[in-house]
Amino acid sequence: MKRIFTAAAVAALSVTSIFASGTKEGSPIKNAMEEPIKVGISKMVTHPALDAIEQGIQDSINESGKDVVFDLQNCNAEMSTAISIAQLFKSQNQDLVIGIATPPAQALASVYSDDDTPVVYAAITDPVAAGLTYAEGEETNVCGVSDLNPISLQVETFVKVTGLKRLGMVYTSGEANGVAMKDRAEEYCEANGIEFVAAAVSNSAEVKSAALSIATRIDGMFIANDNTVVSAISSIDQVCNTYDIPLFNSDITSSTGTNFLMSWGLDYYKVGRLCGDVALQIIDGDSPTDIGAIYLTDIKQFNLYLNMDRAAELGYTFPQDVLDAASMIYENGNLVEK
Numbered sequence: 001m002k003r004i005f006t007a008a009a010v011a012a013l014s015v016t017s018i019f020a021s022g023t024k025e026g027s028p029i030k031n032a033m034e035e036p037i038k039v040g041i042s043k044m045v046t047h048p049a050l051d052a053i054e055q056g057i058q059d060s061i062n063e064s065g066k067d068v069v070f071d072l073q074n075c076n077a078e079m080s081t082a083i084s085i086a087q088l089f090k091s092q093n094q095d096l097v098i099g100i101a102t103p104p105a106q107a108l109a110s111v112y113s114d115d116d117t118p119v120v121y122a123a124i125t126d127p128v129a130a131g132l133t134y135a136e137g138e139e140t141n142v143c144g145v146s147d148l149n150p151i152s153l154q155v156e157t158f159v160k161v162t163g164l165k166r167l168g169m170v171y172t173s174g175e176a177n178g179v180a181m182k183d184r185a186e187e188y189c190e191a192n193g194i195e196f197v198a199a200a201v202s203n204s205a206e207v208k209s210a211a212l213s214i215a216t217r218i219d220g221m222f223i224a225n226d227n228t229v230v231s232a233i234s235s236i237d238q239v240c241n242t243y244d245i246p247l248f249n250s251d252i253t254s255s256t257g258t259n260f261l262m263s264w265g266l267d268y269y270k271v272g273r274l275c276g277d278v279a280l281q282i283i284d285g286d287s288p289t290d291i292g293a294i295y296l297t298d299i300k301q302f303n304l305y306l307n308m309d310r311a312a313e314l315g316y317t318f319p320q321d322v323l324d325a326a327s328m329i330y331e332n333g334n335l336v337e338k
Contacts, residue, residue, distance in 0.1 A: 030136075032206035035067035037096070037100055037283060039088035042108060044101030045077045045204075047231040048253035049268040053100050053122050056272020057279070064280050077203060079174075080105050086111035088302040096279055098122060099144075100226045101147035102130050102177045109142050116141055118282045121277035122149040125225065127293045134289075145275045147266055147296045149225060149250050150302070151184040154264055158248045159194065160221060161262065161316055166195040168218030168245070170210045170236065173200035181224035198285070204228050215243045225265060227252045229309035233258060246314055252303050261314065263305040266296060303327045 008267065043050050043279065055073065061068050063304045075082035082099075086107040089097050097112065098120045099105030105121035112119050121144030127133050129291055134140040155167065159207035167189055172178035182198055189196035197218050199210035207229055211221070221240050223229055227234070237258040240247040246261040278291060296302075306318055308331035318326075329336050 007059065016066070027122040036069045037066060038071070038094045039279065040085075040091070040092070040094040040097040041073065041143045042085045042089070042097070042104035043072070043074045044082075044104055045231050046074060047227070048256075049225065049230065049251050050100050050123065050227065052253055052268040053272035053275065055096060056269040056274075057100075057122065057259055057276040058272075060273040060276025061279060066280070066283065067233075073108075074102040075104055075156050077103070078230070079107065082107035083111065085209060090115070091115075096120065096282060098275065098279065102175055105132060105144070105330060106130060106176075109184050112141060117176060118143075118279075118288050120144045120275060120279050120282070120288070123225070123227075123271060125177040127150070129180045130176040133293060138289075139287075140289050143282075144278060144293065146293055147225060147268070147271055148295055149181070149260050149265060151181055151224060151250075152188045153250065154250060155185055155188045155222060156192075157224060157264070157322060158246075158262060159192070161311075161318060161322060162220050162246050164219035165193070166197055166217060166219045168197045168199070168211075168214045168221045169205055170199050170201060170214075170221075170223065170226075170229050172202070174252045175226065175228060178224070178228065185222060185224065201228065204232040207232035211236050211239040215239050215245065218245060220248065222248045223250060230254050244314060246310070246316070252259055252305055255305060259307070259310050259314070261307055261310045263276045263307075264302060266302055270301065274296070309333065 043054055058070060073085045075085055084103045090111055096118045097108050099108045100122045102124055108119045111211060119142045124130055124146050125148050127146055132142055169182060169185055171182040186196045186330055197214045200215050201207055201210045233254045240281060241259050249255050249260050249263045250265040252263045252265045253268055304326045305328040306326045329338055
């Protein structure tokens with residue numbers, strides 16, 4: 001099954017799908033009428049965001065009342081393991097498989113490229129760069145939910161609050177999501193006269209040393225929803241605290257326990273529930289071709305957390321419009337919902 005890169009169209013203020021011109025021909029689940037239905041889930045790594053997605057998927061499907069058996073696997077950020085998991089699922093004749101984050105999804109799409117078994121992805125920032133989209137009019141067994149963040153707006157807001165002139169970012173060089181988000185942040189900086197200082201890692205063990213390598217050359221640290229980096233966010237936090245660097249983390253689920261200045265991202269449990277809904281659509285007869293890539297573009301689907309205590313430590317004041325946009329405020333050691 002051939003897949004090619006296509007241009008992604010993301011419409012504002014809506015949940016949007018990119019549709020190809022496939023035709024529904026009944027459920028692609030081979031034994032959809034035979035209970036239980038077997039669903040394999042392959043996760044990139046254990047950390048709060050991906051765990052929340054995994055839970056959301058299961059809750060959504062379980063609440064449907066369907067008899068479903070889940071096989072939960074974790075590749076621990078190893079592509080070779082992700083491929084082995086995909087091969088295991090295929091040998092087990094799983095009825096539908098789900099990849100949480102880019103490498104597991106890519107492994108599943110590759111192993112099932114000669115198979116009609118539906119492959120659903122969750123939390124893929126750039127399905128195009130990840131090779132998970134398809135040409136218009138081409139049948140596919142792959143569809144899912146993107147977690148593309150409004151990176152330009154995030155960086156713009158971070159700059160507005162801090163007045164930074166040099167933005168630091170640690171990213172995973174071997175992960176399509178990490179590279180795509182780094183590129184978007186760098187493009188914004190280049191267009192707005194901000195020096196962009198990046199440090200690449202290949203695994204979570206390298207995150208702290210990467211952060212240390214740029215700490216004296218930056219005014220602020222921006223961490224996008226890069227799974228490998230976020231799994232080591234405590235290391236980033238330690239470096240930022242040592243060097244009095246404001247930290248912007250795009251993964252709100254992992255910000256608990258860190259001394260972030262701003263945290264702005266998706267509710268990943270809701271992302272998981274949406275992915276579970278996609279799986280249910282397929283079980284009920286919809287074609288992955290018709291479902292396509294779903295992008296979350298409603299600003300209400302994003303949460304902004306502000307840390308007033310850290311702002312006071314660093315001497316920053318949040319502008320009123322930023323305060324008005326916040327969904328949670330951390331102040332005097334307490335997190336309060338607005």
